[in-house]
Amino acid sequence: MNQTPTHQSLQPEFRLLVFLVSIGFFMQGLDTTIINTALPAMAQSLNENPLRMHGVVISYVLSVAACIPLSGWFADRFGVRNTFFSAIVIFTIASLGCGLSQNFSQLIFFRVLQGIGGAFLLPVGRLALLKIIPRTQFLSAMSMMSLAGLVGPLLGPTLGGFLVEKATWHWIFFINLPIGLLGVLVTFKAMPNVTEPTVKKFDLSGFILLVVAMVGLALGIESITSKEVSRTLSISMLVAGVIASLVYAYHAHTHQNALFRSKLFKNQVYTIGILGNFFARLGGNAIPFLMPLLLQVAFNIDPFITGLMMTPVVLGSLFSKPLVRPIIQKLGYRKFLIINTLMVGACIASFSLTTEATPVWVRAIHFFIFGTLNSLQFVGMNTLTLKDLPQQDASSGNSFLSMIMMLSMSIGVALAGTLLNAFTNYYGTDHMTKAFHVSLLCLGCINILAAFIFKQIPKDTSV
Template sequence: MSQVATHQALQPEFRLLVFVVSIGFFMQGLDTTIINTAIPAIAISLNEAALDLHSVVVAYVLSVAACIPLSGWLADRFGVRNIFFAAIVIFTLASLGCGLSTSLNQLLFFRVIQGIGGAFLLPVGRLAMLKIIPRSQFLSAMSLMSLAGLMGPMIGPTLGGWLVTYMSWHWIFLINIPIGILGALVIFKAMPNAKETSVKAFDLWGLILLATAMIGLSLGIENFANKHNAAWFSWTLIAGGLIASIIYAFHAHLHQNALFRSKLFENKIFTVGILGNFFARFGANAIPFLLPLMLQVAFGFDPFVTGLLMIPTVVGSLASKPVVRWIIQRYGYRNVLLVNSLLVGACIASFALHQVDTPLWIRVAHFFFFGMINSLQFVSMNTLTLKDLPQQDASSGNSFLSMIMMLSMSLGVALAGTLVNVFTTHLGLDQTLKAFHLTLLCLGSINIITALIFWQIPKQADDDTA
């Protein structure tokens, strides 16, 4: 069977489903890009240091990662439509809470609640597509969902910069409310309530171990930059996270009701895809946080100009969508991910060449190119990871991938914020730009090394890409 024959265009009866899933993706993308642009303004309003405010991003992403293991079980037990609807309601109400916050503690609290809703939005939406849409149309559906979802990041930076400059940062969250209402109204027509007839008992101990592991690793890395805590406290958190991870590995192998059974990793393509997603996203997911911060803190750009400068990245992502399927079919997952991982890593590292007087056309072209190759990386990794899972493992595998994606984002943002603070402390406050440059070089190097993981993709993985 030819590779072209295994991929089909999305049929009309599935387009409304992809649209409603894209609304969830849109809300997340809009929220993420707006807050990255607004962090310096939030810091000023709340009397905090801008370089220390990555906790606002980490709090959301970490709560998403910690709650994602629930998504597959809840969707199987109560149905994908019911859980997706609940996720939209929680996310929308939490956005209202964030928008009304008057202190950092209030904002962090509602960001955690927002993360609980966000934990179910994208994974349950993607699971609905995996259960309802034929596998031969899955790549087309994923590409279309990503295309629609990228509209959030496309308007987010500019809208966020405008709101922060001319109104108040609180409005960057309130914008989610009408979008959430639209999603809640459409979902009952668009999404069948697919669920499993038999669902195993929930693995509470497994969830506790996983949450402990993720919280320990993320907060451990983040606290290295905290001047109020000793280094041993961070190392203790990281050690606790690693120990919890090891215990869960045994738990997953020995317990039949484990959230993620060890048999998932008997599929080599799934295993390679998970490892690749985890490490490749460190740098790529930190860039939307790091670049707006560098442009405002190190270069002195205002939020609105910063938002405008982020648009080429999203336009590059949009430009790559129509050709993603053709590139994968033409060159195969292995070749695409090997070459593209090197390109993404080199592109991240090359952001260290930017100076305050870098010509605008070079900055725009650079951001555009990063958006193109980063989008190709994400779609290729996600589709490769899930494409060979049998139907009975689809829910578990999808939830695990979503958890790894968000955990990697949490670790990436925490690592980026920590590196900037550590380098700034070592070099001095007058060397903030150099601290950003060194951080970008470190993140790019991680992505380049990740190519070694994708080298392990079996060559026969491209014989059938359905």
Template sequence: MNTTPTHQALQPEYRLLVLLVSIGFFMQALDTTIVNTAIPAMAASLNEDPLQMHSVVVAYVLSVAASIPLSGWLADRFGVRNTYFASIVIFTLASLGCAWSSSLNELLFFRVIQGIGGALLLPVGRLAMLKLIPRTQFLSAMSLMSLAGLVGPLIGPTLGGWMVEVATWHWIFLINLPMGILGCLITFKAMPNVTEPTVPRFDFSGFLLLLVAMVGLSLGIENFASTQYPLWVSAALFTTGLLTAALYAWHAHTHQNALFRSKLFKNKIYAIGILGNFFARFGGNAMPFLMPLMLQVAFGFEPFITGLMMIPTVLGSLASKPVVRPLIQYFGYRKVLLVNTLLVGACIASFALTTAETPVWLRALHFFIFGVLNSLQFVSMNTLTLKDLPQQEASSGNSFLSMIMMLSMSIGIALAGTLINIFTAYFGTEQMTTAFHATLICLGCINLITVMIFWHIPKDTAV
């Protein structure tokens, strides 16, 4: 007798809950991409150099990474509805603060607060669905919810570019207000406040170590080429980040209540997957920030056209979804990741061959191919990382992977911004295109490190 649960269509009583979680996911996904095409306009409005504006993206992504470890504990302690409602309120009010900002420092402050709210939206929403929706309907619910995450990046860059042209950059943040208000109104109707009867003490010392490590590493790299701070400040930040990361590794090994126990990394596949994810995402996650900047600052494209040029990347990502599983089943994780990692690196570096005169059809095809390869990379890495984790470690392992993904994005964007500034100082502002090309080649070459990591995947790794 087959006892495997069948997947059923989503019942009406759960549709409002899925809509609510989808609103949060859409807001978070949209805000990760909508800023990218608006950066030059924001820089002009705030009297800043657009090449120094990567901190606006880094501040948001870094605060998301730092807040992810809090999400599960807060939801268990205070209830999923209270935590989710608080996260929507924080995100919405911070969006208003971003729109009101009259200086870069003000904007960075509110982006950090916005990131804290954004970090809680998706994990807490997903946890609420997991606790409230029957397992037989969970797949249908997740499929519907994931559409919101796909629509956000699809329309984000174009919407951001269009808003900058027809209004001002402030509207890329004000757009969150009606969605946030709608989310707040639905929360109390659709989401019961489920709590856990016993919640362990929060690992505050471990959280502080992780926070200092992430901030130190990201800001150390980000300020390396900054004219505002001497080189020793960046070196001190980076060294502090490395030291606290090492301290957390010791903490995770010796403390029973650590956020992420060291026994996670006794699983060889998980350890390889985490390391691979960390380095592979530097280039891939920096591209949505780097390419709109190059198209506008170096090539002179308008914001709306720049946004449209980003759409083929998302379409390529969508097109790759049906082929990932068959590819891995036929060739195995090791071959797929080794070959695809090299192809992603080569594709990133090949953008150095493009100029302002590159035909539109060729540029669109280039972005589409990058979208396909990048999506193959991310999906393959994620499934490899989590596939062998025992059930009791799945939640902790998934949270750590989510944190590493956002930290890697933060460092990747900081690294891209630093490289542009170093090469601009070397080649001169009149050779801006050359500076971007050199940056792209460097980011592509970083994937060689990832190839060496994935080389250690056992040849007999099962799908």
């Protein structure tokens, strides 16, 4: 009699492989959050306006978004080990370059390079586990790897503030060097170079269209209020982004080899999930960038204390994990996502009520509630988006979702920076706090509007 395979604990021969993939996951998670508390110190060192430092975040996240479609094809064509090894080497060298940067332009260049390495670390690492580890042990492997992904963001804000105060901002990048070196040494021992016997031709024209679309939209929004970039150039980038998006939509419908075929969007729930993910993440992804700036630039709070204050966001995220499934089972996806989207929007808008005199314990509870609601939102949206995809579309559907998540983060940070600069110009630098408050209100309202997308979820959508 055949028995269904049960989930087993991880065998010793796979532990080093999971440790290696966890290194990549940890590095990417740490790097996404460690920089936010260091931005004002970096601005001072590089003689830049701290309100214009969002380019450092956008350049990294946008590079990750742009290169995600490449990761799976490279791993199939050149092997998971070779691709993962190259990713760690690129990421580590770029980290060294970021730390040694003497001006803003050099830093942006190496952040782009770091983003290219980061784009491959997580998807290729996950793919390696999927191809090498037996199904019965896969759940144990993913659980171990997820822990590393949580530790990175948990340490990031506080570690960033600590390094800025006790050393210099350069060390937020140098800290990657020993971790990257360890990953390089372990790769050839732990990961076999699994390749695919047949790999379809890469959709280069589609990839270029996607890159133009993402870069045009993000940089167009980011530079629209900049005094260094002409309004004509900003609008031209936005128009180029929109046109490239429309051309890619046609390409996806007609090109057999397209990276993401248009048939993906025949699935109504997937389409709603993608749109919801994009718009409902704009405000939530801007908060980890915007709040450390508010605390340091407007309220003059030290970087280390700022980092500590941001920690409850991650603790709220951890607290929410066991709650997601029971809440969605009770309310259903439609009701849950409408209510939670409204609550996240209201929470973002309520940050506009904080002042320099707000007690630390009130800030901690506020951040904890935001972290909980935001994590519930992300997990709910992601599971809704992928739950009904047929097996043959799972890989490309998941890659497209990952790309949209990173694109939304880069546009969210660009939008936050643009709003902040526009309101600072309007109210004047003497009323910096007011500029932050109005920006937060706008981001909260955008999030509330995303609830209309989730109203389109069919009422009979099952959990």
